[in-house]
Amino acid sequence: MKESEPITPASRKSETIEPQNVKGFRDLLPRDAYRKNEIVSVIRRVYESYGFLPVETPGLEYLEILLGEYGDENTKQIFRFKSPEEQDVALRFDLTVPLARIVAQYADLPKPFKRYQVGSVWRADKPDPGRFREFTQFDVDVVGTSSQLAEAEVISAVVKSLREIGVGDFTVNVNSRRVLNAAISKAGIAPHNAKKVLRILDKFFKIGHQNVMLELTEGRIDSSGDKIPGLGLKENSATLITSVFVIALSSPGTSRKKMLDFLTEHFGEESCSDLINLDELLESLGLGSNVVRFDPTIARGLDYYTGPVFEVNLNNKPLFGSVAGGGRYDNLVSRFTGVQLPAVGFSIGVDRLLAAISSEATNANLVDVVVTIMERNKLDEYLKIAEELRAAGIRTDLYLGTEKSLRKQLQYADKLNARFAVIVGSNEFQNGMVTIKSLESGSTLASETSDRTQWLKESREKQLEIARRDLVTEMKRLVDKRKLLITLE
RNA sequence: GCUGGCGUAGCUCAGUUGGUUAGAGCACUAGAUUGUGGAUCUAGGGGUCGCAGGUUCGAAUCCCGCCGCCAGUACCA
Numbered sequence: 050m051k052e053s054e055p056i057t058p059a060s061r062k063s064e065t066i067e068p069q070n071v072k073g074f075r076d077l078l079p080r081d082a083y084r085k086n087e088i089v090s091v092i093r094r095v096y097e098s099y100g101f102l103p104v105e106t107p108g109l110e111y112l113e114i115l116l117g118e119y120g121d122e123n124t125k126q127i128f129r130f131k132s133p134e135e136q137d138v139a140l141r142f143d144l145t146v147p148l149a150r151i152v153a154q155y156a157d158l159p160k161p162f163k164r165y166q167v168g169s170v171w172r173a174d175k176p177d178p179g180r181f182r183e184f185t186q187f188d189v190d191v192v193g194t195s196s197q198l199a200e201a202e203v204i205s206a207v208v209k210s211l212r213e214i215g216v217g218d219f220t221v222n223v224n225s226r227r228v229l230n231a232a233i234s235k236a237g238i239a240p241h242n243a244k245k246v247l248r249i250l251d252k253f254f255k256i257g258h259q260n261v262m263l264e265l266t267e268g269r270i271d272s273s274g275d276k277i278p279g280l281g282l283k284e285n286s287a288t289l290i291t292s293v294f295v296i297a298l299s300s301p302g303t304s305r306k307k308m309l310d311f312l313t314e315h316f317g318e319e320s321c322s323d324l325i326n327l328d329e330l331l332e333s334l335g336l337g338s339n340v341v342r343f344d345p346t347i348a349r350g351l352d353y354y355t356g357p358v359f360e361v362n363l364n365n366k367p368l369f370g371s372v373a374g375g376g377r378y379d380n381l382v383s384r385f386t387g388v389q390l391p392a393v394g395f396s397i398g399v400d401r402l403l404a405a406i407s408s409e410a411t412n413a414n415l416v417d418v419v420v421t422i423m424e425r426n427k428l429d430e431y432l433k434i435a436e437e438l439r440a441a442g443i444r445t446d447l448y449l450g451t452e453k454s455l456r457k458q459l460q461y462a463d464k465l466n467a468r469f470a471v472i473v474g475s476n477e478f479q480n481g482m483v484t485i486k487s488l489e490s491g492s493t494l495a496s497e498t499s500d501r502t503q504w505l506k507e508s509r510e511k512q513l514e515i516a517r518r519d520l521v522t523e524m525k526r527l528v529d530k531r532k533l534l535i536t537l538e
Numbered sequence: 539g540c541u542g543g544c545g546u547a548g549c550u551c552a553g554u555u556g557g558u559u560a561g562a563g564c565a566c567u568a569g570a571u572u573g574u575g576g577a578u579c580u581a582g583g584g585g586u587c588g589c590a591g592g593u594u595c596g597a598a599u600c601c602c603g604c605c606g607c608c609a610g611u612a613c614c615a
Contacts, residue, residue: 072606115615126614143615174614175539248613270541277540277611352615423573459575474573488575495576505574512574 073173073182083415085185085403088214089167092187092397095210096165099202101189104164106147108171112137114150128171128182140171144188145353145381145394152192153385160193167399180370181400190394192382197323200357200377201330203395207361207373208340210397216372216405218364221340224347225324225357226376231316232345236290238282244352245280250294251348258295262287297345305331308343323356323377353378359395363405372405373397417444417528419462421455423474434471434483434520441525462488469527471520472512483520485513485527 070076077085093103112129129139141147144166152162167187176182189206191199204221211219229250233243249264256264263269265287268279297311305328313321324343331341349358356377363369375395382390420435422428435447446465448458455472462470472484491508498504515523 146615172614175612180614349615354615421574453572455573456571456575461575463575470575472573476573484573486574491574492576499577501571501577504576505571508576509574 071182073176075181075183079415080413081403083413084406085399088399088402088406089185089187091213092210092399093165093167095213096189096206099163099189099206101163101165101206104148104151104166105168106141106144106151106166108140108169109138110141110147110150112139115139115141115146126173128173142172143170144168144186144396145190145378148188148190148192148394149381149392150385152390153382161196161199162192163190164192165189184401185399187397187399188394189396190392192392193390195379195391197326197330197357199393200327201334203375203393204331204341204359205334205336207359207375207395207397208336211361211373211402214402214406216363216402219340219361219372220342220364221336222342222344222347222360222362223324223327223357224343224345225321226354227320227323227356228312228316228345229348231320232290232293235316236286238286238290242280242282246282246290247348249280250290250346253294253346258291261291265291294346303338303342305338305341305343308345312343312345327357349374349376353381355379357393361397366405369405370401371398372401414466414468415444416446416465416467418446418469418471418524419458419465419467420445420447420471421458421462421473422448423455423472424478425453427478430478431473434473437521438471438524441521443521443524443528459486459488463492469524471524473517477514477517481517482514483517485515485520485524487511487513487527 097103109130112127115127127139127142129137132138148164148166152158165188167185169183170186171183173182174180189203191203204223208221229247230243233246238246246265249261252264253261260269264277264279265282266279266284267281269277293315297308309321309325309328312324318325328343331337347358347360349360354376356379358376359374360371361373362371373395375393377391377393379389379391381392382388418438420431420438422431424430431447435445438445446462446467448461450458450461452458452461455474459470468487468489470486470488472486477483486508490511494508494511495504498507513523
């Protein structure tokens with residue numbers, strides 16, 4: 050386009066680029082990004098208190114690292130590319146496989162290796178509400194021990210994290226692959242069907258006994274009219290395996306001890322030994338049946354689990370999906386080294402957690418104070434004020450715009466949901482004073498009065514005019530006072 | 539992937555059996571108020587009606603294909 054041609058809105062429009070997200074990818078705007086940061090830092094602090102060590106690995110891995118034993122069925126969910134050198138590379142779909150890679154690659158890492166890692170993973174599934182193609186996992190793992198202390202500690206660390214985040218009541222559901230395998234062989238189900246049976250049983254809670262039976266046998270038609278093919282099991286096999294679970298879920302209640310009695314009776318002590326062991330360790334950690342339950346229908350989709358598997362669900366959002374999952378995977382590292390290195394891990398789905406909390410929208414203050422600017426020839430004074438407040442640990446936003454009217458600047462502060470505004474104009478400069486305006490009390494006032502002049506008058510009366518030298522201590526007092534109120538509520 | 543529904547302004551939607559220049563509310567911008575965020579009032583900007591064909595004198599409206607979104611379902615290492 051020639052420079053002489055005028056740029057009309059219409060012509061500009063045709064040249065602009067549509068701002069949009071790639072399907073399944075999303076942005077986090079300040080409010081959510083802030084909360085996510087808070088969640089992450091709480092978990093990090095808890096994990097470090099357990100002695101877990103941080104690692105970071107690249108988002109991109111060689112395709113063969115990720116494919117491994119998972120087989121073709123899952124490969125289509127991997128984002129894969131050609132590198133500039135024409136090598137097959139792919140975005141990681143979890144943090145567990147990269148962990149297996151690094152413990153194989155760096156043989157001198159301390160064993161057992163306790164590590165935590167937070168980062169994005171990518172899966173090319175169909176996006177759903179609360180489910181994206183890029184999401185954040187926060188993993189904690191122990192590699193190099195078959196001791197069930199490892200299970201106990203990762204469960205304990207996750208429980209502590211979720212409690213400190215404040216997600217409300219939740220339950221850690223635990224099962225063992227060995228129990229499931231025993232159940233499957235006892236029901237006379239062929240090994241090649243085992244995986245599919247597990248997937249169907251995993252939905253027991255969601256779709257109910259009847260539908261599980263149908264999916265195991267002739268199939269069913271869902272509420273949208275879609276046909277779901279059945280597995281074609283014989284009626285008695287399906288009855289055998291589901292009936293055990295029906296009893297298991299109803300009669301022993303939520304007591305781990307009773308569930309263990311029931312499971313050992315049906316599947317033998319050998320199949321349940323890891324759960325029996327784990328139960329004792331959990332008890333000594335003070336994690337009772339109200340928090341950690343044994344649920345024989347939990348399967349988890351992952352093929353690589355070999356022992357106990359875990360899943361965390363929020364009690365007040367039973368159909369929300371699990372916010373964390375994990376288990377023991379004793380064979381994963383051997384893919385790289387040929388040597389078996391037992392491991393156990395637990396992964397928190399940070400974005401799901403965020404979604405679960407964000408639906409109860411709260412108004413977090415992202416900024417404590419906005420310092421407004423009245424006198425353009427005294428910018429150094431405003432800078433100084435802002436720096437002093439920051440040095441006192443107050444989150445201070447100095448107004449950086451060029452808008453001169455105080456009205457506009459206060460609108461800006463309001464939009465940020467700041468708690469206070471500091472106003473220093475020519476009057477204040479003359480008297481060595483500053484004005485502190487509480488934006489919160491002003492907004493409660495606004496809901497009570499509809500007359501503008503009345504509102505302005507009253508809100509100005511509530512402003513605090515203090516000596517310039519007292520600003521920091523007074524501001525600090527106001528900010529801390531409010532914090533205390535919040536924790537007491 | 540499968541089944542169904544829906545695509546009109548940033549958002550929620552209206553738009554008569556096809557008929558001039560496509561509307562409303564909210565949001566946004568400016569002013570009323572040049573030192574006070576709300577509310578109110580006034581004015582303003584913003585649309586190739588998802589995209590591409592077809593039927594027609596004439597299509598946001600009817601037909602076909604594609605794309606996207608939503609719900610259910612499958613899958614989810």
